[in-house]
Amino acid sequence: PQTKKQKEEKKFQDSLKQGQKVVTTSGIHGRITQVNDVTVVVDTGTGKITFEKIIGLTGGIGSGKSTAAKIFNQKGIPVYNSDDRAKYLMQHSPELKKSIQSLLGVEAYQENGELNRSFISNKIFLDKTLLQKMNELVHPAVFEDSENWKNKQKEAPFLLREAAILFESGAFLLCDAIISVVADENIRIERTIKRDGLTQIEVQNRINNQWTDSQRIEKSD
Numbered sequence: 001p002q003t004k005k006q007k008e009e010k011k012f013q014d015s016l017k018q019g020q021k022v023v024t025t026s027g028i029h030g031r032i033t034q035v036n037d038v039t040v041v042v043d044t045g046t047g048k049i050t051f052e053k054i055i056g057l058t059g060g061i062g063s064g065k066s067t068a069a070k071i072f073n074q075k076g077i078p079v080y081n082s083d084d085r086a087k088y089l090m091q092h093s094p095e096l097k098k099s100i101q102s103l104l105g106v107e108a109y110q111e112n113g114e115l116n117r118s119f120i121s122n123k124i125f126l127d128k129t130l131l132q133k134m135n136e137l138v139h140p141a142v143f144e145d146s147e148n149w150k151n152k153q154k155e156a157p158f159l160l161r162e163a164a165i166l167f168e169s170g171a172f173l174l175c176d177a178i179i180s181v182v183a184d185e186n187i188r189i190e191r192t193i194k195r196d197g198l199t200q201i202e203v204q205n206r207i208n209n210q211w212t213d214s215q216r217i218e219k220s221d
Contacts, residue, residue: 016040054159058166059181060210062188068181069162078153080146082163089141091115099137125205139169167211180216
């Protein structure tokens with residue numbers, strides 16, 4: 001369902017033109033006075049409202065996308081980190097936690113209630129069917145969370161959505177432009193081993209479950 005909504009929203013965004021009459025989700029009527037690569041400006045008759053566009057930022061594990069996101073954030077651009085928020089929701093959403101335990105077992109969480117990341121990783125990254133089922137649980141929760149975040153952002157030239165699996169999850173359909181960060185695979189593996197304490201085989205399994213750089217580049221701007 002969220003994929004259909006994403007496609008419809010993207011189609012609507014692409015159809016916006018200067019002079020077009022619109023009604024916002026809050027019921028405000030107006031006319032579009034400006035459309036550019038990052039914003040849409042609507043004149044309501046009593047003032048103007050600026051709607052920020054969304055730039056997607058993606059890249060494989062260890063590519064350096066988080067570093068790129070920090071640079072944007074330092075420049076005042078709001079950044080939604082899909083990966084961090086997914087981990088947060090898996091830890092703090094009672095509904096999502098219950099669904100994950102039903103899928104993977106109670107071992108998905110430690111006795112203290114913390115997410116058992118090593119257990120989950122070992123389960124899903126060796127089983128594509130299980131990985132897909134896990135994504136079907138997590139992605140809708142992240143989508144809803146990102147929409148709530150987006151609606152709270154004010155006065156930014158544009159918004160940045162960071163996600164390792166931007167394409168795989170379908171979230172790219174919500175973006176007006178996409179930046180892909182790429183790096184040599186050996187460098188990515190070395191970075192991830194140092195950062196996360198994983199083995200080379202574990203990192204390679206994660207890389208194998210993500211799109212290749214060539215696939216990302218083909219669909220990026």
